């Protein structure tokens with residue numbers, strides 16, 4: 040990995056409060072090109088708040104935020120997009136009933152013709168959307184079908200392909216595997232590493248350490264708005280990560296408690312539990 | 319959203335959801351074409367229009383004459399022009415309950431500006447347009463700034479305008495109607511534009527019918543072939559998503575409220591130049607007729623789905639009903655019952671169509 044290169048995106052001691060809730064406190068983060076930075080944490084740890092700051096939906100209260108060495112004053116998602124920061128939100132920022140190609144180009148539509156007659160370049164947009172999706176390995180039967188009719192994994196990939204097509208330097212994925220089954224999660228993880236190979240800096244938010252460890256180069260754990268861990272892959276094993284995620288001692292207690300379930304199919308219960316974490 | 323739509327987890331073996339089921343690609347395409355047609359927002363209302371036409375054609379002998387057709391088209395056009403704006407707004411995810419009285423506000427403003435200030439009719443009409451656009455802007459601005467449901471904002475606007483229409487008219491003219499302006503400069507040319515008739519094959523047709531067709535065509539082009547159209551669907555379909563990819567949702571919505579206001583001005587001018595005077599208490603209740611036209615035409619109440627052509631068909635259904643009830647010699651009060659029944663059938667049908675569209 041390109042550890043020596045300068046980070047494309049850097050947060051230093053960033054804080055954000057909502058009224059008297061400190062959603063984030065003194066959090067630092069560096070994102071480099073060609074790296075997957077995983078942000079882990081329980082529900083309410085502040086993951087979404089952090090990426091909303093990065094993507095310009097929220098302003099940070101304290102600390103600094105630099106993109107390519109320049110102080111960043113994103114006041115809107117549009118500004119962040121113009122800086123090459125693309126976010127695939129938990130809700131994917133797709134409009135369910137719009138056709139696939141319209142979703143693909145939403146907000147960045149291609150047009151032809153002089154002003155009063157300026158119109159969508161429908162043919163080009165349909166062709167490009169189809170090409171880009173094929174490159175990502177998705178064959179949509181009909182590029183005109185509402186995006187709603189795609190599977191969860193396919194929708195994720197549409198959102199990722201869109202971000203890559205529009206020249207994202209940093210790709211932020213907010214819990215892309217949260218709603219997916221094992222197989223579909225695999226599809227999405229594949230595209231995360233594809234985006235890394237394409238030289239993008241990827242921020243991958245998840246609360247599943249297994250998914251994170253499959254693709255991550257750097258791991259950050261948030262706990263109640265503060266940084267609990269920030270470590271490169273080389274200094275960490277999956278067990279460390281899982282252990283940290285569950286909060287160390289708390290995990291031990293949980294293990295102890297689980298052992299006491301004396302049912303004959305403890306294995307099945309365990310597997311189910313893991314799947315639920317995975318979902 | 320993603321959570322609820324995620325397919326049930328399947329055993330890891332067959333068939334892979336990422337690949338198109340092999341075998342008969344031709345059949346897949348054919349079926350999807352048929353489905354694409356069957357799930358167009360307008361298709362249900364088109365069937366409805368044929369049914370309503372057949373009904374009145376059967377029960378009302380005068381309905382079969384060509385002249386009646388022109389009367390029906392005229393009634394449809396005044397509903398339909400407003401329905402263009404109202405349907406665009408509804409696709410964009412908002413309502414305007416002030417649209418009905420807004421028409422009268424504009425007409426009253428035009429009439430009173432012309433008479434009281436002795437202005438050329440066209441100048442007065444331009445001032446009335448300013449009044450309408452201001453109302454539309456206020457509606458839109460308040461909705462996007464307060465984030466309150468547009469139902470509440472425009473209900474307030476509706477009641478305020480209703481009061482102002484009566485109060486200002488009485489205060490300025492001392493009566494309940496705007497002064498007659500038919501002898502003023504520019505009246506003749508304005509009447510040509512907003513309220514004249516022409517003859518096709520011996521049948522008199524109101525010019526509003528032409529304007530209606532023009533506005534529907536324009537709205538359809540905007541919706542399907544321009545950026546703004548994409549933004550309207552997105553703003554109504556999922557405003558947060560649209561905002562996140564850089565769509566100016568607030569401008570889009572304010573623009574839509576102002577489009578409704580423009581249409582209200584247009585119909586207001588038609589009323590003014592047809593009768594040269596306007597009753598200040600009119601218009602109440604019409605907003606619901608416009609909304610009904612849009613919904614019967616397949617527009618989703620919650621936004622993100624619908625077409626201008628659908629709304630036009632909805633307006634046509636209501637126009638046929640309005641005149642058909644008269645031609646059939648029924649109690650005219652039944653018109654409202656008829657609208658209600660049609661609306662009920664339409665919403666159930668539309669829900670079914672939309673569910674099919676969402677299914678693969």
Ligand SMILES: Nc1ncnc2c1ncn2[C@@H]1O[C@H](COP(=O)(O)OP(=O)(O)O)[C@@H](O)[C@H]1O
Pocket residue numbers: 057060061062080081082083084085086087088089
């Ligand atoms: N817009 C908001 N207003 C008030 N509190 C918020 C807002 N967004 C997040 N929070 C609070 O900040 C904390 C972190 O939330 P979030 O960033 O969504 O966590 P995560 O995505 O890790 O689950 C939570 O306690 C949440 O209630």
Ligand SMILES: [Mg+2]
Pocket residue numbers: 086087
């Ligand atoms: Mg979250």
